[in-house]
Amino acid sequence: MPEEINRQWVMASRPVGFPNEGHFELREAALPNAKHGEVLIKLEYLSIDPYMRGRMNESKSYTPGVQIGEVMTGEGVGVVVESRAKGISTGDHVVTRTGWQEYATAHVSAVRKVDSSVAPVSTALGVLGMPGLTAYFGTLHVIDPKPGDALVVSAASGAVGGVVGQLAKLSGCRVIGTAGSDEKVSYIVDELGFDAGINYKTENVSERLGELCPDGIDGYFDNVGGETTDAVMEHLATGARIAICGQIAQYNDVEQAMGPRNIRALLVAQAKMQGFLVFQFVQQYPAALERLSKWVSEGTLKYKEDIVEGFEEMPKAFIGMMHGANFGKLLVKTNA
Amino acid sequence: MPEEINRQWVMASRPVGFPNEGHFELREAALPNAKHGEVLIKLEYLSIDPYMRGRMNESKSYTPGVQIGEVMTGEGVGVVVESRAKGISTGDHVVTRTGWQEYATAHVSAVRKVDSSVAPVSTALGVLGMPGLTAYFGTLHVIDPKPGDALVVSAASGAVGGVVGQLAKLSGCRVIGTAGSDEKVSYIVDELGFDAGINYKTENVSERLGELCPDGIDGYFDNVGGETTDAVMEHLATGARIAICGQIAQYNDVEQAMGPRNIRALLVAQAKMQGFLVFQFVQQYPAALERLSKWVSEGTLKYKEDIVEGFEEMPKAFIGMMHGANFGKLLVKTNA
Numbered sequence: 001m002p003e004e005i006n007r008q009w010v011m012a013s014r015p016v017g018f019p020n021e022g023h024f025e026l027r028e029a030a031l032p033n034a035k036h037g038e039v040l041i042k043l044e045y046l047s048i049d050p051y052m053r054g055r056m057n058e059s060k061s062y063t064p065g066v067q068i069g070e071v072m073t074g075e076g077v078g079v080v081v082e083s084r085a086k087g088i089s090t091g092d093h094v095v096t097r098t099g100w101q102e103y104a105t106a107h108v109s110a111v112r113k114v115d116s117s118v119a120p121v122s123t124a125l126g127v128l129g130m131p132g133l134t135a136y137f138g139t140l141h142v143i144d145p146k147p148g149d150a151l152v153v154s155a156a157s158g159a160v161g162g163v164v165g166q167l168a169k170l171s172g173c174r175v176i177g178t179a180g181s182d183e184k185v186s187y188i189v190d191e192l193g194f195d196a197g198i199n200y201k202t203e204n205v206s207e208r209l210g211e212l213c214p215d216g217i218d219g220y221f222d223n224v225g226g227e228t229t230d231a232v233m234e235h236l237a238t239g240a241r242i243a244i245c246g247q248i249a250q251y252n253d254v255e256q257a258m259g260p261r262n263i264r265a266l267l268v269a270q271a272k273m274q275g276f277l278v279f280q281f282v283q284q285y286p287a288a289l290e291r292l293s294k295w296v297s298e299g300t301l302k303y304k305e306d307i308v309e310g311f312e313e314m315p316k317a318f319i320g321m322m323h324g325a326n327f328g329k330l331l332v333k334t335n336a
Numbered sequence: 337m338p339e340e341i342n343r344q345w346v347m348a349s350r351p352v353g354f355p356n357e358g359h360f361e362l363r364e365a366a367l368p369n370a371k372h373g374e375v376l377i378k379l380e381y382l383s384i385d386p387y388m389r390g391r392m393n394e395s396k397s398y399t400p401g402v403q404i405g406e407v408m409t410g411e412g413v414g415v416v417v418e419s420r421a422k423g424i425s426t427g428d429h430v431v432t433r434t435g436w437q438e439y440a441t442a443h444v445s446a447v448r449k450v451d452s453s454v455a456p457v458s459t460a461l462g463v464l465g466m467p468g469l470t471a472y473f474g475t476l477h478v479i480d481p482k483p484g485d486a487l488v489v490s491a492a493s494g495a496v497g498g499v500v501g502q503l504a505k506l507s508g509c510r511v512i513g514t515a516g517s518d519e520k521v522s523y524i525v526d527e528l529g530f531d532a533g534i535n536y537k538t539e540n541v542s543e544r545l546g547e548l549c550p551d552g553i554d555g556y557f558d559n560v561g562g563e564t565t566d567a568v569m570e571h572l573a574t575g576a577r578i579a580i581c582g583q584i585a586q587y588n589d590v591e592q593a594m595g596p597r598n599i600r601a602l603l604v605a606q607a608k609m610q611g612f613l614v615f616q617f618v619q620q621y622p623a624a625l626e627r628l629s630k631w632v633s634e635g636t637l638k639y640k641e642d643i644v645e646g647f648e649e650m651p652k653a654f655i656g657m658m659h660g661a662n663f664g665k666l667l668v669k670t671n672a
Contacts, residue, residue, distance in 0.1 A: 247600045261595040266611030273609045275602030
């Protein structure tokens with residue numbers, strides 16, 4: 001019976017540098033059963049996010065890495081097919097940390113019900129999920145933008161960056177985004193309402209930032225690190241706030257990358273650079289989701305999904321993202 | 337009449353790399369007169385501080401640089417020899433920004449009276465002046481140490497570092513300092529009460545920090561930048577706070593120095609790195625000086641002065657500091 005099979009993507013070996021398909025292995029496991037207090041979820045969408053690259057390393061990060069032979073880590077949204085938990089019924093949609101697999105069990109305390117009347121359930125992995133919350137807290141709590149601020153966000157067409165820029169616009173900022181293609185730059189300006197965009201692959205980012213932010217950059221939401229961040233550091237306004245969210249430019253480095261020693265810019269500008277993880281704001285998730293949901297349902301907050309069809313495509317989608325191939329929040333539709 | 341001559345050190349040319357004596361020129365000017373609201377000060381001590389190197393550059397910093405042919409910038413303490421200002425009498429000791437010269441005029445609004453009964457007037461340039469205030473606000477306001485925190489300070493035997501470590505001890509921290517000689521390391525441990533010291537010239541700083549801070553570094557007061565800061569970044573505890581005060585390791589760089597791209601450490605540790613200038617806390621100077629004065633007069637807060645005799649020695653003293661030759665707060669006694 002095919003229903004009794006649960007397909008899973010496991011990490012076959014640890015990548016050095018960029019991952020390739022050989023680092024993943026498709027495995028078939030028995031369908032799990034929900035224990036007391038748990039639900040069994042048939043997954044419809046699985047999330048692909050940059051942070052997953054860090055989990056493939058052995059070195060210390062903020063949570064333990066994936067072990068060789070273990071199911072790859074990640075979030076998913078799906079429908080409950082068996083419930084042994086109070087308050088959740090068969091047929092409910094839920095989102096939780098599931099790993100890269102077609103079915104998953106989870107304790108009721110770890111799942112969040114998804115209201116499909118607000119927006120498609122897939123948004124629970126994007127604008128109304130971890131990326132949206134990351135943008136929300138990093139922008140509104142770490143950067144704390146003020147009307148009139150010049151705010152820059154890198155990877156601006158991505159799942160996090162697109163929300164950052166729109167929240168900054170709502171806060172009265174002038175918003176500039178960097179992205180890796182003219183199409184992405186057009187999208188953030190024409191669709192999302194950014195004031196300007198810079199194609200970091202074809203333009204001189206520092207020069208353009210100097211032109212676009214003659215009074216300096218007040219806020220910077222950093223998803224990428226590397227040379228884009230170097231360029232921003234040359235244009236900090238007094239009292240600038242930098243939120244460090246991701247450093248994807250370095251996730252696949254084999255050797256320690258070197259860059260200019262530019263910390264003095266923080267001194268001159270009396271600026272703050274702060275690393276944050278969305279988890280530190282967990283107490284405030286419900287209030288943030290309520291606001292984000294309202295803005296999405298009103299159409300105030302726009303989002304873009306890049307949906308890859310088929311569970312078997314997960315490694316390919318992930319590898320593509322590491323090379324900037326996705327456009328919008330990257331999801332895999334399991335078609336299970 | 338020798339009283340009518342005011343000797344001044346002017347910047348003769350802009351240094352590229354380390355300054356040498358040729359970048360300074362001794363000039364004789366006429367003795368200035370106090371205008372209405374001003375005092376004329378005969379300077380007794382002039383301060384030599386690392387930040388002055390930045391003022392010799394043409395490039396933008398937080399205040400304009402010294403121009404070629406202009407008197408070098410700096411603070412001094414001396415006795416009022418002529419007063420046309422209310423509230424200040426001949427014979428009073430005052431501290432203000434005077435420049436490198438034997439006499440200076442200043443408006444009453446820019447000077448601070450110094451009470452010689454609390455401590456020697458020279459302390460108005462050190463522990464009870466700008467360096468002490470820098471340590472005070474950087475430690476207590478930027479880092480905000482908590483009892484039990486592991487706090488690291490670089491250039492720990494210096495005018496700022498020594499105060500930082502003692503304030504952190506008062507705050508209940510375990511304190512580790514880095515310095516450039518065994519003598520300086522002994523001083524911070526034996527005289528100032530630090531828990532440990534590291535000689536960055538002879539020891540592996542990262543290894544030693546790992547041993548001394550097995551649970552990570554909660555606070556770091558950075559006076560130097562460069563490799564010492566790289567080492568600290570490898571050992572950040574969750575929620576670490578870094579105060580960027582100075583980057584003397586790079587002040588004499590001719591080319592942009594390169595270092596490891598380690599911003600991701602801020603992300604993993606959810607840490608904050610903040611550049612600050614003491615001036616941003618100007619409203620709180622009186623309250624801070626009151627506390628610092630009390631601690632100094634009680635003997636709770638110790639300090640060390642490195643006093644060079646003779647106004648003509650200023651460039652030599654400044655150049656020596658750039659190579660780490662001073663031990664404690666560097667001052668020049670004018671002997672005027």
